[in-house]
Amino acid sequence: MSPALPEGDAAPADGALPPSVRAGAGRRGFGVYLHVPFCTVRCGYCDFNTYTATELGGGASQVAYADTALAEITLGARVMRDAGLPERPASTVFVGGGTPTVLPAGDLVRMLDGVRGAWGLADDAEVTTEANPDSVTPESLAELRRGGFTRVSFGMQSAVPHVLATLERTHDPRRIPDVVRWARDAGLAVSLDLIYGTPGESLADWRTSLETALATGVDHVSAYALVVERGTKMAVQVRRGDLALPDEDDQAAKYELADDLLTAAGLTWYEVSNWARTPADACRHNLAYWRNDDWWGVGPGAHSHVGGVRWWNVKHPRAYAARLAAGESPAAGRETVEDASARLERVMLGVRLHEGLPVDALSPAARSRVAGLVADGLVDGRAALGAAGDAPGRRVRLTRRGRLLADAVVRTLAD
Incomplete structure (x- = not known):
């Protein structure tokens, strides 16, 4: 079961945005997220807004989904134009899910063409799709590249069969080198997503997964600790x-091993859970989230943010399609982020980045606590003093111990 939508104000039926979103728009980037809410099998740990054919029932068609998403893209361009926002081509597009590649590659390309026609694409736009290793072929990847995609992020999760079985992942781990090679042959950049902390996963298992990922030569790796959310099948099993969850020491040891092996292979952390070979290999779309840029989220349950206004769509594909068929916005609710919330979010997101958070962005009270975080070994002292050299000014930049305790750092710096 995917999580409930947030509470908020009612969203207008036409999706209209307030005039306040125009302030500073020219200084913010703009991206598009396209949600594909379909999977062939629901994994036991997953709480994303995704559905299998059995769960969907009647009235929600994978075959018609691209056309439905195109209707929201058209609406989104009109809403932003009516709000008086400056024309900004999308600098990033990210297709997530679910498993986007359960749709034919031609449908994904049509959705991208819709973004191109509605908002335009920057000349150097980063265009990513997520994919399961068992949902692509050399031909489908080549079709995506011809259609304008530049990057694919494979949900590898693990290279160890018993770990994949616990996660209820369906792919054969021996397929990973093949799909990476196919994607590269097609001209796509490749990222591999890993999960650590699965019940029953040993440190040796985790090392095997990391070494298998690195052996492919990829330039980007994401490594996330498993979080078992309420309402999922795995939560019931626990x-x-x-199933027995690992303790905090086990999770910390696995994070440290990931950082050791990835760093030794030439990948550098740029966000707590993400490593890239060069700054150009970092996921620009996700960086835009962490920097609080604007984005329009297309699809059931998708979230959007423009100029301090956030909204979220109805969750079920059937309700989503019905709203758009009636000429209405699919937004279920929205909120305007107040100054205090915006400051808190800037702290929460900014400290997770390698570039760190400017000390000047903190309240006077929070600035006084930075020295204590340095003394505790959670924040880099040279960066906090402005002496690190690779970023201007004084910045809160996490040490590796600080990355392990990032939530505690945020609590310390939050007012």
Whole structure:
């Protein structure tokens, strides 16, 4: 079961945005997120807004989905134009899910063409799709590249069969080198997504997954600690005692091993859970989220943010399609981020980045606490003093110990 939508104000039926979104728009980047809410199998740990054919029932068609998404893209361009926002081509597009590549490659290209026609694409736009290793072929990847995609992010998760079985992933781990090679042959940049902390995963298992990923020569790796969300099948298994979660020390050891091996292979962390070979290999779309740029989220349950206004779409594909068919916005609710919330979010997101958060962005009270975080070994002292040299001014930049305790750093700096 995917999580409930946030509480907020009612969204207008036409999706209209307030005049306040125009302030500073020219200084903010703009990206588009396209949500594809379909999977062939629901993994036991997943709480994303995704559906299998059995769960969908009637009235929600994968075949018609691209056309439905195109209707929201058209609406989005009109809403932003009516709000008086300056024309900004999308600098990034990210297709996520679900498993976007359960749709034919031609449908994904049509959706991208819709973005290109509605908003335009920057000449150097980064265009990514997520994919499961068992949902692509050399031909489908080549079609995506011809259609304008530049990058693919494969949900590898693990290279160890028993770990994949616990996660209920369906792909054969031996396929990973093949799909990476196919994508590169097609001209696509490749990222591999890994998960650590699965019940029953040993440190040796995790090392195997990391070494397998690095052996492909990819230039980007994401490594996330497994979080078991309420309402998922895995949460029930843990509650019954069928699965035992690892303790915090185990999670920390696995993060440190990832950082050691990835760094030794020439990848540098740029966000707590993401490593790239060069700054150009970092995921620009995700960086835009962490820097609080503007983005329009297309699809059921997708979230959007423009100029301090956030909104979220109805969750079920059937309700989503019905709203658009009636000529209405699919937004279920929205909120305007107040100054205090915006400051807190800037701290929460900024400290996770290698570039760090400017000390001047903190309140006077929070600035006084930075020295204590340096003394505790959580924040880089040279960066906090402005002596690190690779970023201007004084910045809060996490040490590796600080990355392990990032939430504690945020609590310390939050007012």
